[in-house]
Amino acid sequence: MTEGRPWLPVSGRAGLALVTSSQRIRDETARVAAAAGLELTVATTLPEARQLHPAALLVGSDSAAHGSVADGELILVGLSGEDSAVWQTATRFNASQVALLPAAAGWLVERLAGLRARGPRGHVLGVMGCSGGVGASSLSCWLALAAARSGRSCLLLDGDCAGGGLDLALSESLSGIRWEDLGEVSGTLNPDQLMDALPVVSGVSVLAMGGSPATEAGILGSSAVKSVLDAVRSGFDLTIADLPSGWPWGGPLLSFCDELVLLVPGxxxxxxxxxxIVQQTQFLPVGLVARGPFxxxxxxxxxxxxxxxxxxxxxPQLRGVATAERQGRLLAMGKQRPVRVLTAQALATVPFRTAEPRP
Known part of the structure; x- marks a missing residue:
């Protein structure tokens, strides 16, 4: 939605992020990336690399040796001949896999080439209100409906543990899995199985909170989230994440978003x-939606x-939204002309991948 952040990746591109200050590690990894048919981006810090949402995250042994313990799946890249020091670093850094280059180049090429076969990655658009009760959840639902009506596969992702379950605003009864059913997920999650298990209303798939807020709060802060978001990006063209307001801004799912829509009362x-909020979320493109009355x-x-x-x-201020939400008819409000105009504007610059239809 905004310009001026050239380090942000092109949506849908299967790329690699490497954190290193070693020219030799950079050169060896670049050869592997080229052989695997993937673009390599070099970042200076681990947080910066994570914000690129790469298909694979690699960290040079030189950077890991001085960094904190990793909290997600990554590949530690070292140099042949430094085996002992690299493996010690891997143990302390909690790296999931280790590649000593150039000796392990063949293995790493095969490992990374498999990522390219996954195809383009879906886009994650976060929606947040600058304070509670301003209508961000309603806007999330309407954006998801607009995306689905455009013919794209869309997931409405509930990211507010205290919101009471976003699905209740869409229908009085939706059958399918909720966040609480994904608490034991680890490793790779099959995107097709996830898509088939989710409830769907008006063409919008929904992953909502269920009846155990304490459990779900733990899920959103656990490693299960990465597995779920990886599957979500593989399975859906667009994911609309309904984020909580208040500090910390956006909750745990904000870091997985590619863009942010911020709803601001006048x-x-x-x-x-x-x-x-805008000052503290400068790592994301942010688009503002001004809400009346002013x-x-x-x-x-x-x-x-x-x-x-x-x-x-x-x-604009719309009548009947609260009633529609209580009755599970919130999506019907999304068909009103002012809402359709806004959602079209908000989605106009959001990149959609061109996905093959599911069999």
Missing amino acids: RRRPIAVAHS GEGLDSHRVAELVGGPLTGHL
């Missing part, structure tokens, strides 16, 4: 909060100017 205090001297463009971000669109 009043001075929410505008100040939104400005702070205070004195304010309009959507003035709101965006004060917040300090690009304006995506305007959401």
Whole structure:
């Protein structure tokens, strides 16, 4: 949605991220990446590399030796002849796999070539309100509906453990798995099996919270999330993540998002909060949706100017939203013209992969 962050990857590209300051490790890894048919991006820090959402994350032994313990799947890349030191680093750094180059180049090429066969990766768009109760969950649902109506596969992802279950706003009864059913997931999750197990309403697949908030809060902070998000990116063209407001901004799923839509009421205090959020989420492109009614001297463009971000669109005050949510008819509100105009604007610049239809 915004420009000026050239290090962000092109959506849907199966790429590699490498964290190293060693020119030799960089050169050896680049040869492997080229042989595997994958683009390599070199990052200076592990957090920066994770924000690229690469198909595989590699860390040079030189960087891992001075870093903290890793909390996710990655490949430690070292140099042949330094076996003992590299393996000691791998144990301390909690690396899932080790490749000593150039000796292990053949194995690593085969390992990485399998990632390219997965095809393009889906896009994850986070939606968040600058404070609670401003309508971010409603906007998430309407964006998901608009994406589904455009013919793309779309997942509505509930990222708010305290939200009571986003599925209840869509239907009084949806059968399928919830977050609480995925607590034991580890390793690779089959995307097709996940898609088939999820409830679907109006063409939108939904992964919502169930009846155990404490359990789900643990899930969103666990390693299961990465497995789920990897499967989600493989299975869906677009995922709309409904994120919680308040500190810490966006909750655990924010770091998995490629972009963020921030809903901002047209009043001075929410505008100040939104400005702070934009400053603290500079690692993501952020688009602002100004919500009416507006205070004195304010309009959507003035709101965006004060917040300090690009304006995506305007959401007017709509009657009947609360009632529709209570009755499980929130998606029906998404067919109103002001909502359709806004969702079209919000999705216009979101890259969609071109996916082959499922058999």
